[in-house]
Amino acid sequence: MSEWVRVQTTVDDREKIWTKPRSFAGDVWFRFRRKPTALAGFILVVVLLAFALLGPLFSPYSYSDQSLALANIPPVLWVSEVPNGNYIYITPSMKLIQLDRDGHLLGQLRKVHDDAKARQTTFTLDEQTTVVLDYNEKPAVLLGVDGQRNTQGKSIWNASYLLGTDQLGRDILTRLMYGTRISLLVAFVAATINMLIGILYGGISGFAGGRTDAIMMRIVDIISTIPLTLYVILIKVTLDNGLFSIILALSSVYWVDMARVVRGQVLSLKQQEFVLASKSIGSGSRTIMLKHLIPNAMGPILVTVTMLIPSAIFVEAFMSFIGIGIAPPMASLGTMCNDAMEALRSNPYQLFLPALAICLIMFAFNFVGDGLRDALDPKLKK
């Protein structure tokens, strides 16, 4: 007896295509997710979006809540214990902040007496007890019950402000959420407007061809020799300090690359047979453009857009950093970096946190853009 049994098949079965047909989008997704950096970038984009859009819902603070008494508190504190069981954090400007044992900030201690000669300051802890800060030697420390310098202490996480506070006592975590939101918003809107202008300009130029094309492309050539960052700055100077004017400044100059890409695509696509077929059944220019040419050029367009987003974020951060960004108390990541630059030595976390956020955004979009380019057009892969 053989263990092998003949399977009953029919001709139809053999002719049937057993794998599921894959759509273009499915195909792109299949190639996209096989690249680890692209997938990581995509996940990072989702996480960043969630952080920026949903984060503020869970935050007890708003981006403009100030408490000057609790300014410049880092995320990790070096604290010493006091008699009532709480902890005391000594700020670089010799103020005492009381924390409970879990690391929640309770507030600043009131100064009662400053003995400049002995170089000691007395603060009230509660009604009966006082603590003495001794600043004869650096670093300043509290005096223990025995009157000796109490150099013991430990590091504790800041439970009230997880990532610390900035120079005006605003919660950095919350401001990071709003900053990321604004940076992403500016980038998305600017990229979309640039895409639309680029498609329109490049599409018309490529479709019309001839002299129109030559003139339109000459204009693009002239624009692209001008350093665009300069013009974004100029346009921004003539407008006010709002969100809208940044978007306007960014969208008015960066469509040039997109226009070139679209024109190149349209020029080669319009020679192809399917366009001729469409023409022969009487479609007008509008239909050919919108139904045939643009959809077929969508791959390179999408890739250019994903590459536009990081450069928009980059330029926005750049402008904010040189001081012509969004008006306070709103903040983008660039303005947060700019605000923190002066105090880099004493409060480095105020600069490195928003800087890290900018880097993450840039990484995410660059990886997604790279992955998308390979996935949309495998021929381009180097």
Add this chain to the structure above:
Amino acid sequence: MTKYVLKRLGMMMITLFMIVLLTFILMHSVPGGPFTRDKQVAPAVLRALEQKYNLNAPLPQQFFDYLSGLLRFDLGPSFKYTGKTVNDFITNGFPFSGRLGLITLVFVLLTSIPMGVVASLKNGRWQDMLLMALATLGVTIPSFVIAAGLMYVFAFQLKWLPVFGVDDWRGYILPMIALGGYSVSFLARLMRSSLLEVMGQDYIRTARAKGISELRVITHHALRNAIIPVITVLGPTVANLLTGSFVIEKIFAIPGMGSYFVNSVTQRDYTTIMGMTVFYAAFLITMVFIVDLFYVMIDPRIKYE
């Protein structure tokens, strides 16, 4: 060749004119005059000021006055600093910016090309991975973040290098790395892919078949062609270094043109903004032009239409 040069020169003139026109229009479309302040200026004073700065002439007249000033390399007075002209700012700032720019350009070329060559020769191995990971970092991290990071580590923590200023050569090191970081990474990537492509071509196989040493194949045959794409993007690279220097000069307190420009922008000193923009643009266009001429000269395959 002469025809090509003349044509390019003509295009340059048109571009420059457009830039001046555009800048002029933008700066004159600012709501309120340059002397609109929180504190009202007396009408007589205002009239005298406008007379002094040629602001009461009709706009086209002002434009042509400005243009004829430009032809004499006179960029006009500063609105904010009385007695200072835009030319003063440029002559004060240019030596610093020029030096930093030149040093950075040399640094970029001396690091990016070897990086690209090594990465492409060790294609797929750890050297390649490491260099390209570095290059990805350099392309994605904004220059001011690099600058702040370098400053914190090397100037504040390790105290190896000065924090501010360019009193001696050590002051240029951090600004140079921060300013050139992006360009180094970009050019290294370009160099790598270009050399990879060239190394696969037939004439390289021929050269090897002739028994030439591998080093000579690379230096005498492959590099010559592989370096061409790098030269093409030198123009944009110079542009990048130039605009990048705004931030870098601000961070490291270098008294170059970039810091004058940023100052004029934040203080809304309109004539200075206008003059500096025109100067930057003219400088850049000239650089791109020179690079293009060079490019045509070294690559005989390029036809100058």
